[in-house]
Amino acid sequence: MANLNTEFCGLNFKNPIVVASAEPGNSVDNMKKCIDHGAGGIIIKTIGDIPGMQTLTKHSKYAILNDKGQPIQGKVNRNFFFYSRSGYVSEPYQEWIPILAESQQYASENGSHIIGNIASGTIDGWVMLAKMLEDCGIPLIELNYQCPHPTDFEGPTEGIWIAQDPRVAAELTERILEAVNIPVMVKLTPETHNLTEIAKASYDAGAASVAVNSRFVGFAVDIDNAKPYIDGLAGIGGPWVKYMTLRWIHDIYSKHGIPMSASNGVYDGRDAIEFFMTGARLMQVCSVLMLKGIEWLPKIIAGMEKFLDENDYPDLESIYGIASRKAKSPAEFFEAAPVYSLIDHDKCKTPRCTICAKVCFYDALHIVNDRMVVDAEKCIGCELCQSVCAFDSITLIEDKQRVALNA
Numbered sequence: 001m002a003n004l005n006t007e008f009c010g011l012n013f014k015n016p017i018v019v020a021s022a023e024p025g026n027s028v029d030n031m032k033k034c035i036d037h038g039a040g041g042i043i044i045k046t047i048g049d050i051p052g053m054q055t056l057t058k059h060s061k062y063a064i065l066n067d068k069g070q071p072i073q074g075k076v077n078r079n080f081f082f083y084s085r086s087g088y089v090s091e092p093y094q095e096w097i098p099i100l101a102e103s104q105q106y107a108s109e110n111g112s113h114i115i116g117n118i119a120s121g122t123i124d125g126w127v128m129l130a131k132m133l134e135d136c137g138i139p140l141i142e143l144n145y146q147c148p149h150p151t152d153f154e155g156p157t158e159g160i161w162i163a164q165d166p167r168v169a170a171e172l173t174e175r176i177l178e179a180v181n182i183p184v185m186v187k188l189t190p191e192t193h194n195l196t197e198i199a200k201a202s203y204d205a206g207a208a209s210v211a212v213n214s215r216f217v218g219f220a221v222d223i224d225n226a227k228p229y230i231d232g233l234a235g236i237g238g239p240w241v242k243y244m245t246l247r248w249i250h251d252i253y254s255k256h257g258i259p260m261s262a263s264n265g266v267y268d269g270r271d272a273i274e275f276f277m278t279g280a281r282l283m284q285v286c287s288v289l290m291l292k293g294i295e296w297l298p299k300i301i302a303g304m305e306k307f308l309d310e311n312d313y314p315d316l317e318s319i320y321g322i323a324s325r326k327a328k329s330p331a332e333f334f335e336a337a338p339v340y341s342l343i344d345h346d347k348c349k350t351p352r353c354t355i356c357a358k359v360c361f362y363d364a365l366h367i368v369n370d371r372m373v374v375d376a377e378k379c380i381g382c383e384l385c386q387s388v389c390a391f392d393s394i395t396l397i398e399d400k401q402r403v404a405l406n407a
């Protein structure tokens with residue numbers, strides 16, 4: 001069995017699957033259940049000192065939509081959209097001291113970790129909450145920078161999210177780290193054009209890692225009732241968003257090599273492998289657990305093990321960042337040798353099938369004498385025809401002359 005051990009922020013994780021900050025981390029019982037189901041770690045739901053964010057959670061609303069924008073009833077498969085709204089933990093932060101102590105003890109007895117998650121409306125509040133978690137023995141804190149800006153920073157920043165401004169993200173991280181001796185992980189928002197810059201600023205300010213990233217805000221419309229689902233704006237996520245998250249993981253890994261945990265889009269073990277191959281060391285999982293139950297967790301972990309075993313990888317370390325390191329630059333794209341589409345006429349189903357010609361926007365595919373033929377002078381080797389061919393009839397080759405002769 002492949003080794004799923006991974007090091008992150010000075011901690012050893014028995015596997016890299018961590019339950020993301022959300023409802024599964026809102027009580028001792030829920031956290032124990034995650035630990036019992038094999039979680040490498042659990043990030044607690046955000047503890048905050050902003051009363052409105054506590055009240056919001058008591059009015060939480062969740063809608064699960066399918067790819068037609070309709071509510072899913074029954075089995076949820078991977079093409080879901082999770083449209084939901086909640087705030088921070090409902091209890092005043094002081095009530096979390098015994099909850100943290102009990103869950104942290106249970107985690108350490110069972111080879112897992114409780115990771116903190118905090119947010120405040122003032123710098124003093126951030127510092128106070130961070131210290132409180134440190135005093136409870138929490139070994140790592142995630143800083144949830146997606147919240148209203150502290151009122152006590154100067155400059156034209158009032159009202160923005162902290163994770164949208166590298167200067168503010170860096171300054172706040174420094175202030176928190178002056179007060180605590182445990183590592184912190186800065187949780188970023190995808191709602192910015194300069195996520196890599198904000199990750200770098202946070203890391204340079206002393207953060208041990210960054211979490212890339214939280215969800216987008218969306219607006220989902222129930223056209224049958226002519227109104228928004230759950231009455232208005234809400235967070236939106238699901239496996240569909242994975243490639244956008246991977247883009248930032250790749251960018252940050254390639255440019256700065258900052259330790260990262262990935263959040264936003266993991267459904268199964270294969271997704272988790274994609275994130276690890278791109279440059280994330282921990283994978284945070286939320287929506288899929290909320291929709292399928294914590295029982296889904298061991299399936300994600302087993303899926304990772306299965307992939308490594310089937311592909312003869314001895315451990316996670318052997319795949320860390322390998323996909324990102326193989327990515328080519330635009331200049332290298334242009335240097336690649338040209339290829340041309342070659343049709344296997346024995347397999348091709350023309351004239352019954354013509355889909356490849358419909359999707360060739362270079363006018364390189366035509367039916368001649370009931371056969372699909374390639375005009376080698378026009379083919380640019382884009383591979384779209386190969387993608388849509390259901391009969392495995394197309395290969396891309398460098399030999400232009402052979403393609404021309406095959407016409």
Ligand SMILES: Cc1cc2nc3c(=O)[nH]c(=O)nc-3n(C[C@H](O)[C@H](O)[C@H](O)COP(=O)(O)O)c2cc1C
Nearest residue numbers: 020021022045046144214263264265266285286287
């Ligand atoms: C219902 C719900 C509640 C959440 N609550 C929090 C929270 O309290 N703090 C936080 O940092 N992120 C919160 N998140 C964001 C998740 O931690 C996670 O970043 C996001 O859901 C993307 O991961 P996923 O694709 O696995 O769902 C919440 C997400 C959902 C769906």
Ligand code: SF4
Nearest residue numbers: 348349353356389393
């Ligand atoms: S898509 Fe495939 S089977 Fe269909 S016409 Fe093209 S090559 Fe032939």
Ligand code: SF4
Nearest residue numbers: 360379380382383385
């Ligand atoms: S590779 Fe692209 S350009 Fe060439 S035939 Fe196929 S779709 Fe057309």
